Amino acid sequence: MYKVLVVEDEASLRRGLIRFIPWEEYGCTICGEAQSGVEGLARIRELRPDIVFTDLKMPSMGGLEMLRLSKEEFTYEAVVISGYGEFDYARQAMAVGTADFLLKPLERQELIRVVQKLVDRLDRARDAGAPPPPQALADLGEESSRYTREAAAYIARHYQEKLSVGGVARQLQLSADHLNRIFKKDMGVTVHDYLTSFRIRKACGLLRQGPGIKVYEVADLVGFGEYKYFHRVFTKEMGVSPSEYKKQKGSAHGGK
Numbered sequence: 001m002y003k004v005l006v007v008e009d010e011a012s013l014r015r016g017l018i019r020f021i022p023w024e025e026y027g028c029t030i031c032g033e034a035q036s037g038v039e040g041l042a043r044i045r046e047l048r049p050d051i052v053f054t055d056l057k058m059p060s061m062g063g064l065e066m067l068r069l070s071k072e073e074f075t076y077e078a079v080v081i082s083g084y085g086e087f088d089y090a091r092q093a094m095a096v097g098t099a100d101f102l103l104k105p106l107e108r109q110e111l112i113r114v115v116q117k118l119v120d121r122l123d124r125a126r127d128a129g130a131p132p133p134p135q136a137l138a139d140l141g142e143e144s145s146r147y148t149r150e151a152a153a154y155i156a157r158h159y160q161e162k163l164s165v166g167g168v169a170r171q172l173q174l175s176a177d178h179l180n181r182i183f184k185k186d187m188g189v190t191v192h193d194y195l196t197s198f199r200i201r202k203a204c205g206l207l208r209q210g211p212g213i214k215v216y217e218v219a220d221l222v223g224f225g226e227y228k229y230f231h232r233v234f235t236k237e238m239g240v241s242p243s244e245y246k247k248q249k250g251s252a253h254g255g256k
Helices: 011-020 037-047 063-070 087-095 108-127 134-139 143-158 165-171 176-187 191-207 215-221 227-238 242-248
Strands: 002-007 028-034 051-055 077-082 098-103
Touching: 002 011, 002 037, 002 108, 011 028, 011 108, 028 037, 037 051, 037 063, 051 063, 051 108, 063 077, 077 108, 098 108, 143 165, 143 176, 143 191, 165 176, 165 191, 176 191, 191 215, 191 227, 191 242, 215 227, 215 242, 227 242
Parallel strands: 002 028, 002 051, 051 077, 077 098
Antiparallel strands: none
């Protein structure tokens, strides 16, 4: 079961979303709820959900700021709930890793479509053997895991840049070999493989945004730079080319 967190300040909408569909039938379970971005951030850190539904405008801290702060630490699928006059905010949310957005008032069939899409995406990542997200490391108490957490957090902040294992290791004042040994012990994959999978996950999010972004632009935005290398790695990781993935996700245009 994938864990779902609902962050919404309107109690009726929050409870309605929770009760709108039989979540278990779609492989999900509601793990918690929150009524503000501040509370939502705390719940994300506490519960480590796989999927977060969040409103944009909330007291204390809005959904956009909550997404920005939490996605520096954690990996999850995010869905923004927005009104018709909030498209600019929704576009900003897409830039920080939002998978989709739902318009108020919510429609049951649209909600089901989004949930099915997210579950399919999570299943694909799991079946492809993608490395566990950084938040899984929070339960590890060994000294070595501190370096793994710091390495994963550094990758999350700098994946768009020209990044190497040696560069990450230097930030932690370790040798590349030492960091790789620690990282692989904790995560089961090398730093390089983790960085590659992290970039591919980010690329998937960008490709789902629609026709406004080109595949070659995505390659640069997620830190690959070389389009042919990006195409080869993406195809190997996801089982389809970037252009085909974009078409499958409902984009009107694909290709380089």
